[in-house]
Amino acid sequence: QVQLAESGGGVVQAGGSLRLSCAASGRTNEIYAMGWFRRAPGRDREFVAAITWGSGGTMHADSVKGRFTISIDNAENRVYLQMNSLKLEDTAVYYCAATDNLRLEISTMYNYWGQGTQVTVSS
Numbered sequence: 001q002v003q004l005a006e007s008g009g010g011v012v013q014a015g016g017s018l019r020l021s022c023a024a025s026g027r028t029n030e031i032y033a034m035g036w037f038r039r040a041p042g043r044d045r046e047f048v049a050a051i052t053w054g055s056g057g058t059m060h061a062d063s064v065k066g067r068f069t070i071s072i073d074n075a076e077n078r079v080y081l082q083m084n085s086l087k088l089e090d091t092a093v094y095y096c097a098a099t100d101n102l103r104l105e106i107s108t109m110y111n112y113w114g115q116g117t118q119v120t121v122s123s
Contacts, residue, residue, distance in 0.1 A: 002026045002112040006096045009117030012086055016121075020081040022096030022114060028053075030111075031098045034079040036070060037107055038092035038119075048094070049081060050104035059104055064090075086121045093118050 008020040022034065035050035049060045049070035058070050069082045079096060094117050097110035 002028060002031060002098050004096045004098060004112055004114035006094065006114040006117040009094060009119045011120045011122060014086060014088055014121050014123055016086050017082070017084045018086065018119060020083065020094055020096075020117060020119070022079045022081075024077045024079070024098060028077055030100055032100045032102070033098075033104050034070075034072065035097045035099065035104055035107075035110060036079075036081045036094060037097060037110075038090075038094045039116075040089070040092040043092075045095075045107050046092075047105040047107065051079060052104075061105075083119070086119075088121050088123060091119060091121045 003025045005023045012018050031053045033052045036048040037045050039045045051058045051070045051072050067085045071080045096114040098112040099110040101109035103109045
């Protein structure tokens with residue numbers, strides 16, 4: 001089992017920044033990659049970004065490229081999502097997830113999920 005705990009959400013004005021953190025514990029040796037997903041009210045869960053646990057290779061959704069950056073601290077077993085130039089449409093619950101699969105953009109390929117953290121972007 002892998003346990004994930006997100007933190008860092010909150011309310012921020014449009015154009016502002018937030019950094020989300022996800023702490024992983026338990027059988028982290030099973031993890032191939034970590035991902036961030038989000039779900040806005042009335043919308044399906046959406047892929048945001050992912051990073052491989054060992055090599056640190058990254059991928060970002062087109063909607064956040066150039067604004068969001070995923071990173072990893074393997075020594076601390078933490079994954080971060082730096083969110084800059086936030087827009088109203090970034091408002092959502094953000095979830096951290098872990099997978100042993102190669103399909104990093106597919107939410108159903110993730111084995112473990114955190115409880116989510118709310119990000120609200122105000123005008």
